[in-house]
Amino acid sequence: MKKVDCIFIGGGLMGLASALFMARDGKKVLVLDKDCTGKHASGVNAGGVRSLKRDIAELPYIHGALAMWHNMEKIVGSDCGFYQTGYLIAAEDDQAMRELEQRAAQTRELGYDNEMLIGRDRLRELAPIVREHCVGGIMSVKDGHASPAETCRAFHAALVGAGGVVHNHCEVVGIDPGENGFCVHTTSQGKLYAEQVVNCAGAWAGKLAHMIGDTLPVEPVGASVLVTARMPRLLHPFVAVQGRKLWFNQARNGTLLICGGYLADVDMEKGLTRMNFHELQACAKVAYDLFAVTDDITIVRSWAGLDGETPDHFPIIGYSNKVPGLFHVCGFSKHGFALSPMVGQVVSALLQGKKPEVGIAGFEVERFDRVSDLVASNPIPHENCGNLSNYK
Amino acid sequence: MKTKWEVIVVGAGPAGMACAASCAEQGMGVLVLDEQPSPGGQIYRNIERQRDKVLAVLGQEYLRGAGLATRLRISGAEYKPLSKAWKVESNGRVCFSENGSSREVQGKRVVLAIGAMERPVPFSGWTLPGVAEAGGVDAFLKSDGLVPQGPVAIAGSGPIMLLVAGHLNKLGVEVNSFFDTTPSLSVLSALPHLLPALRRVDYLAKGVAMLMETRKSVGQYKRGVSHYEAVGAEHVTAVVAHKHGKATTVPASTLLVHEGIIPRTEFTRQLRLAHKWDGVQRYWYPDIDEDGRTSLPAIFVAGDSGFVHGGVAAELKGEITALAIAAELGKGGAFNEKRQKSLRKQLAHELLTRSFVDAMYSPRPNLSAVDDHVTVCRCEEVTAKTIRALVSSGQTAPEQVKAVSRCGMGPCQGRMCSSSLIEIMASETGKNAQDLPPLNVRPPVRNIGLGELANATLLPHNAAQKSSS
Numbered sequence: 001m002k003k004v005d006c007i008f009i010g011g012g013l014m015g016l017a018s019a020l021f022m023a024r025d026g027k028k029v030l031v032l033d034k035d036c037t038g039k040h041a042s043g044v045n046a047g048g049v050r051s052l053k054r055d056i057a058e059l060p061y062i063h064g065a066l067a068m069w070h071n072m073e074k075i076v077g078s079d080c081g082f083y084q085t086g087y088l089i090a091a092e093d094d095q096a097m098r099e100l101e102q103r104a105a106q107t108r109e110l111g112y113d114n115e116m117l118i119g120r121d122r123l124r125e126l127a128p129i130v131r132e133h134c135v136g137g138i139m140s141v142k143d144g145h146a147s148p149a150e151t152c153r154a155f156h157a158a159l160v161g162a163g164g165v166v167h168n169h170c171e172v173v174g175i176d177p178g179e180n181g182f183c184v185h186t187t188s189q190g191k192l193y194a195e196q197v198v199n200c201a202g203a204w205a206g207k208l209a210h211m212i213g214d215t216l217p218v219e220p221v222g223a224s225v226l227v228t229a230r231m232p233r234l235l236h237p238f239v240a241v242q243g244r245k246l247w248f249n250q251a252r253n254g255t256l257l258i259c260g261g262y263l264a265d266v267d268m269e270k271g272l273t274r275m276n277f278h279e280l281q282a283c284a285k286v287a288y289d290l291f292a293v294t295d296d297i298t299i300v301r302s303w304a305g306l307d308g309e310t311p312d313h314f315p316i317i318g319y320s321n322k323v324p325g326l327f328h329v330c331g332f333s334k335h336g337f338a339l340s341p342m343v344g345q346v347v348s349a350l351l352q353g354k355k356p357e358v359g360i361a362g363f364e365v366e367r368f369d370r371v372s373d374l375v376a377s378n379p380i381p382h383e384n385c386g387n388l389s390n391y392k
Numbered sequence: 393m394k395t396k397w398e399v400i401v402v403g404a405g406p407a408g409m410a411c412a413a414s415c416a417e418q419g420m421g422v423l424v425l426d427e428q429p430s431p432g433g434q435i436y437r438n439i440e441r442q443r444d445k446v447l448a449v450l451g452q453e454y455l456r457g458a459g460l461a462t463r464l465r466i467s468g469a470e471y472k473p474l475s476k477a478w479k480v481e482s483n484g485r486v487c488f489s490e491n492g493s494s495r496e497v498q499g500k501r502v503v504l505a506i507g508a509m510e511r512p513v514p515f516s517g518w519t520l521p522g523v524a525e526a527g528g529v530d531a532f533l534k535s536d537g538l539v540p541q542g543p544v545a546i547a548g549s550g551p552i553m554l555l556v557a558g559h560l561n562k563l564g565v566e567v568n569s570f571f572d573t574t575p576s577l578s579v580l581s582a583l584p585h586l587l588p589a590l591r592r593v594d595y596l597a598k599g600v601a602m603l604m605e606t607r608k609s610v611g612q613y614k615r616g617v618s619h620y621e622a623v624g625a626e627h628v629t630a631v632v633a634h635k636h637g638k639a640t641t642v643p644a645s646t647l648l649v650h651e652g653i654i655p656r657t658e659f660t661r662q663l664r665l666a667h668k669w670d671g672v673q674r675y676w677y678p679d680i681d682e683d684g685r686t687s688l689p690a691i692f693v694a695g696d697s698g699f700v701h702g703g704v705a706a707e708l709k710g711e712i713t714a715l716a717i718a719a720e721l722g723k724g725g726a727f728n729e730k731r732q733k734s735l736r737k738q739l740a741h742e743l744l745t746r747s748f749v750d751a752m753y754s755p756r757p758n759l760s761a762v763d764d765h766v767t768v769c770r771c772e773e774v775t776a777k778t779i780r781a782l783v784s785s786g787q788t789a790p791e792q793v794k795a796v797s798r799c800g801m802g803p804c805q806g807r808m809c810s811s812s813l814i815e816i817m818a819s820e821t822g823k824n825a826q827d828l829p830p831l832n833v834r835p836p837v838r839n840i841g842l843g844e845l846a847n848a849t850l851l852p853h854n855a856a857q858k859s860s861s
């Protein structure tokens with residue numbers, strides 16, 4: 001079997017996007033997935049593309065990604081279902097409003113002008129469903145919503161179009177690093193050889209790293225979403241409330257999606273999630289507190305998916321410091337969908353030894369070597385993490 | 393209300409009633425949950441307070457349910473009407489909604505006896521008002537004494553069609569056309585099963601009599617119809633039947649269709665239990681043993697939701713499951729083994745004709761050959777064209793097509809479209825339907841209010857639930 005330039009283990013968007021941009025640079029790439037592309041986090045997430053209140057460290061990525069989301073038709077031949085909705089965070093009192101003002105000032109100083117403060121009247125206009133007591137908020141109009149399944153389908157198709165090869169139902173069960181690259185053992189394709197290997201295995205990234213003799217602090221996590229029956233138009237933007245664990249939005253077809261980093265039970269033996277109705281009940285309670293919703297809003301289903309989570313909820317991007325030629329792109333901690341197209345460009349550049357458009361400072365795996373003891377004894381509180389309520 | 397029960401039975405049709413009553417008679421604490429206002433299920437719906445006029449139409453077979461309902465009432469089982477189960481956990485927990493409020497209860501054993509449903513089949517015009525499932529007419533008749541507006545056309549295949557035509561005839565509703573789509577070759581594939589069936593001459597004779605009666609009572613009886621359509625702007629006004637490439641149009645205010653019966657598997661799918669494919673009747677059914685045991689020790693399936701065998705068999709199966717549970721929970725009486733043997737014998741006798749009837753009325757091969765413009769998923773308005781386009785773009789699993797097209801994602805959670813989705817995908821890919829796994833179902837399996845969830849009384853989330861649920 002001929003050796004390829006790079007094997008990506010994991011056919012989520014991190015793997016698909018990175019492989020796509022590398023293939024377009026003429027490299028031979030292989031994407032392997034034990035299930036099929038887009039089966040896990042990338043294909044089943046809530047589709048939120050949010051720059052608003054993203055952590056400062058991720059701003060270069062999300063702004064790069066946003067420009068791409070608005071231009072997806074040109075990049076992958078499909079708009080990926082992306083449309084601009086805007087994101088809005090309401091403040092319940094003056095204290096919360098001050099926090100939002102500080103945040104807006106901070107991003108403006110860094111050169112981003114998308115986060116705008118809005119007053120009470122504008123808030124009522126944009127999201128009449130938010131309870132009366134809210135005094136104002138912050139908004140980013142550029143943000144939006146995309147279809148995760150369609151995005152995965154489009155990236156997969158674009159990758160194949162660019163000469164990349166995808167093997168579904170192909171689980172990696174062993175990896176031998178050697179002098180001249182890697183030998184990757186798979187369930188359905190036998191041995192495969194590559195110069196470099198990328199660990200983009202999502203919830204399984206920790207397990208995969210272990211298989212190669214590396215260690216990564218990436219744990220599987222289940223995130224869940226509640227879906228209601230279709231409603232007449234109640235709001236346009238994604239709406240959250242400062243300091244509370246909730247995102248509320250109305251999809252194009254009229255269903256409301258309610259989430260906020262509420263967890264699902266995880267069964268890694270079977271590789272699946274189960275709904276945890278204590279979590280979903282907490283989610284419904286907060287929705288009730290903050291939104292003027294009535295009982296004619298019915299829940300018609302729920303869903304959950306698996307992602308990989310790091311102790312500080314930042315992703316890990318970069319070469320392994322233990323196994324030469326092994327590259328990690330994982331630990332997106334429930335907020336990686338929006339970033340994925342930009343991550344793909346950066347990773348593709350790094351794998352080819354080129355200078356990426358934005359750096360990876362702060363995302364390298366070494367940060368855990370330095371602070372591993374500290375993190376273990378003092379984990380960052382869980383409460384406001386995850387894309388959907390990431391207020392760090 | 394008690395939260396802990398020895399047995400929780402979901403569904404009060406023949407299987408659920410028999411199982412619950414038998415368990416309670418043997419001294420177990422039993423809770424029965426059912427969506428309907430009174431016991432009976434589909435077949436014996438509203439049996440306790442039925443109008444005489446309707447009783448006269450439905451006859452002896454319907455009356456059989458009265459005894460069962462009484463047995464349930466006096467058995468000591470706690471029967472909760474208007475209670476919709478919306479989640480079942482592998483450890484025996486059940487969430488249900490009653491009067492707009494939800495609570496969670498715990499059973500040592502849970503028996504899923506939620507019955508069967510008519511196979512939903514899309515065709516041109518099927519979403520028009522005035523188009524209904526044939527069995528649905530009986531449901532209205534039983535619950536409210538209502539009859540459809542004539543002229544009525546009936547189309548499709550299967551014994552239920554004959555039954556409904558007979559009922560309408562007795563009620564004086566004009567059935568102007570009866571379009572039978574049963575392929576004539578079906579007789580050949582059914583023949584090998586005729587020998588055992590002959591031991592139930594009573595049953596076969598009844599079938600033949602029904603057929604003769606129907607032919608006499610309806611305006612026109614057309615055999616060998618390949619497919620049909622409903623026509624109309626706001627309401628169905630006419631029905632078009634196709635036979636040998638020729639179309640016949642008849643005026644109709646109501647079109648009743650029937651294309652067979654399939655088990656309701658929403659809870660067994662929600663529990664991610666293994667399912668098997670029946671190639672004759674073409675449906676997925678849960679993999680259970682002869683007592684209704686699943687691979688989860690706390691979960692049993694009884695009646696038609698395990699495999700469609702009809703009301704009498706369902707009752708026997710419910711009883712068999714009850715005895716198995718009694719043995720497991722150490723409640724079995726001295727004669728249980730003997731009873732179990734005799735029940736199995738009765739069940740075998742009841743099923744003698746089944747293979748014959750199933751083969752005779754196997755779904756016609758062109759069921760999924762609908763025109764591109766036809767809506768397959770009503771909730772999310774997904775057409776056959778969309779599904780076919782996704783299949784030809786390389787999507788090979790029903791879950792993938794669902795994720796991209798939203799087919800099956802609406803309020804009914806795919807109840808109305810998942811079997812058609814599988815059939816369309818099978819014929820597009822040339823794959824065997826058994827290689828196309830049924831869609832996943834996530835709770836709540838029935839719609840509940842957002843406030844209802846916020847205020848639900850749930851049992852504490854325990855470690856056992858986490859690892860094994």
Ligand SMILES: Cc1cc2nc3c(=O)[nH]c(=O)nc-3n(C[C@H](O)[C@H](O)[C@H](O)COP(=O)(O)OP(=O)(O)OC[C@H]3O[C@@H](n4cnc5c(N)ncnc54)[C@H](O)[C@@H]3O)c2cc1C
Binds near residue numbers: 011015038045203
């Ligand atoms: C319910 C939910 C809602 C979310 N909402 C949002 C949101 O609104 N906005 C947002 O930005 N982010 C959101 N996220 C997060 C986002 O979906 C993820 O961060 C992102 O998709 C991660 O992509 P990935 O490629 O790393 O992982 P995945 O998409 O999970 O891909 C990893 C793949 O690796 C494969 N794999 C694993 N092990 C092996 C092996 N040994 N061999 C072969 N293949 C293997 C898996 O099968 C899997 O397909 C949400 C996540 C969830 C679960």
